Amino acid sequence: MRISIVGSGYVGLVAGTCFADSGNRVQCIDIDAKKIKQLNEGKVPIYEPGLEELIARNTGEGRLTFTTKLAEAVKTSEVVFIAVGTPPGENGEADLQHVLGAAREIGKAIEQYTVVVDKSTVPVGTAEKVRAEIAKVTQVPFDVVSNPEFLKEGAAIDDFVRPDRVVIGADSERARQVMGELYAPFVRTENPIFMMDTKSAELTKYAANAMLAVRISFMNDIASLCEKVGADVDLVRKGVGSDKRIGFPFLFPGVGYGGSCFPKDVKALITTARDHGLEYEMLRAVERVNERQKKLLVNKAVKHYGTLEGKRFAVWGLAFKPKTDDMREAPSIEVIEGLTGKGAQVTATDPVSREIAEKIFGNRVKLVSDPYEALDGADGLFVVTEWNEFRQPDFERMKKLMRQPIIFDGRNIYDPKKARERGFTIYSIGRPS
Numbered sequence: 001m002r003i004s005i006v007g008s009g010y011v012g013l014v015a016g017t018c019f020a021d022s023g024n025r026v027q028c029i030d031i032d033a034k035k036i037k038q039l040n041e042g043k044v045p046i047y048e049p050g051l052e053e054l055i056a057r058n059t060g061e062g063r064l065t066f067t068t069k070l071a072e073a074v075k076t077s078e079v080v081f082i083a084v085g086t087p088p089g090e091n092g093e094a095d096l097q098h099v100l101g102a103a104r105e106i107g108k109a110i111e112q113y114t115v116v117v118d119k120s121t122v123p124v125g126t127a128e129k130v131r132a133e134i135a136k137v138t139q140v141p142f143d144v145v146s147n148p149e150f151l152k153e154g155a156a157i158d159d160f161v162r163p164d165r166v167v168i169g170a171d172s173e174r175a176r177q178v179m180g181e182l183y184a185p186f187v188r189t190e191n192p193i194f195m196m197d198t199k200s201a202e203l204t205k206y207a208a209n210a211m212l213a214v215r216i217s218f219m220n221d222i223a224s225l226c227e228k229v230g231a232d233v234d235l236v237r238k239g240v241g242s243d244k245r246i247g248f249p250f251l252f253p254g255v256g257y258g259g260s261c262f263p264k265d266v267k268a269l270i271t272t273a274r275d276h277g278l279e280y281e282m283l284r285a286v287e288r289v290n291e292r293q294k295k296l297l298v299n300k301a302v303k304h305y306g307t308l309e310g311k312r313f314a315v316w317g318l319a320f321k322p323k324t325d326d327m328r329e330a331p332s333i334e335v336i337e338g339l340t341g342k343g344a345q346v347t348a349t350d351p352v353s354r355e356i357a358e359k360i361f362g363n364r365v366k367l368v369s370d371p372y373e374a375l376d377g378a379d380g381l382f383v384v385t386e387w388n389e390f391r392q393p394d395f396e397r398m399k400k401l402m403r404q405p406i407i408f409d410g411r412n413i414y415d416p417k418k419a420r421e422r423g424f425t426i427y428s429i430g431r432p433s
């Protein structure tokens, strides 16, 4: 099939590359000329494991190309995906200007029957709006499909080619057939394609993300109680997660959820519910717990040191989670702003996010590539992202480098008992310190 993807970010680039890899001819489009230039030079503008190699293979074999020229790409495509950003607007609602802008351009460009697919995460009713926007500018037949994306940054390719399920909201049989054919290579095992109406598909995505955010905030609340009563949240987590009705994923307490999806999607769902006369008390509490959680490590530090004025801290981990360079809404930002705002100096490190961090912090934070260099003369270490490379450090070397051997483990990656035996004071989330 000939496919265009409008928006070549984390989702568009991965989806486009995987569709090309299954034999389609894919053109990835972006308005960001710099991004397209980079891609055409073989440089991948985001960090996602395995993506660079897959892009190289598919561009090399002529199935995958990159362009800023939307009209040229779209007019020869049978399926056009919209994978542009949907950031939060002023009142928490999803801002649809990029989606509807893309829809208009697609409408002007199509010359034959085309399936236009919303892959961006969009509120219930957006497929209707996209349809109306396109219909304003064309007489050419088309269908609008909702096909929300469930990939996780850091494991995006695997999630895309082996999805738990594919959700397709389509109101026409012709569009359902095209989508079924396109996804057939990715659902060859037990994983189902759920065909549904567009509204149910749109809501499925928000419900899934909100449910995951609920689990995280719930466990963070349990962790806070563990600290008060002297229980160990790690043991509670094991005891709870082994109940098959509950399961283990997303039960890890920490410094709060971040990233480009959970915060904005929880907000957008609250706003949609409110627009329909429903107050989502539970999700508002989920947001409040998350805000509190992002401040937890700095509060623990203030309690320990009294004042942070003049202190030097190392921060390990900037990305909102491991195996991505994405720092949108990353808890590290809140931690670093909290520390520097209280007069401390911060030296931070991350395996892949330093360039992005430079843009966020400027010269307010020193960024280094070696985790041990960050520890030189530090009064404490804050572990904010659970990258594998931080899990088994050389504690002896750390102790020699640090002015005070104190760890604030925001992801519970160290065994507190072992850390104490090695001479460290350690604070973690929901475990006895």
Ligand code: NAD
Pocket (backbone or CB within 6 Å): 006, 007, 008, 009, 010, 011, 012, 029, 030, 031, 032, 035, 083, 084, 085, 086, 098, 101, 102, 119, 120, 121, 122, 149, 150, 151, 152, 153, 260, 261
């Ligand atoms: P992103 O910001 O990484 O990428 C969006 C891209 O769209 C940018 O490169 C931007 O320049 C481009 N763009 C904007 N307007 C355009 C236009 N009119 N024409 C062409 N290009 C345009 O965003 P993302 O993280 O890939 O997310 C895209 C959508 O997918 C969002 O709705 C998001 O909620 C959803 N989603 C994201 C993830 C994730 O893990 N990142 C997972 C599932 C769903």
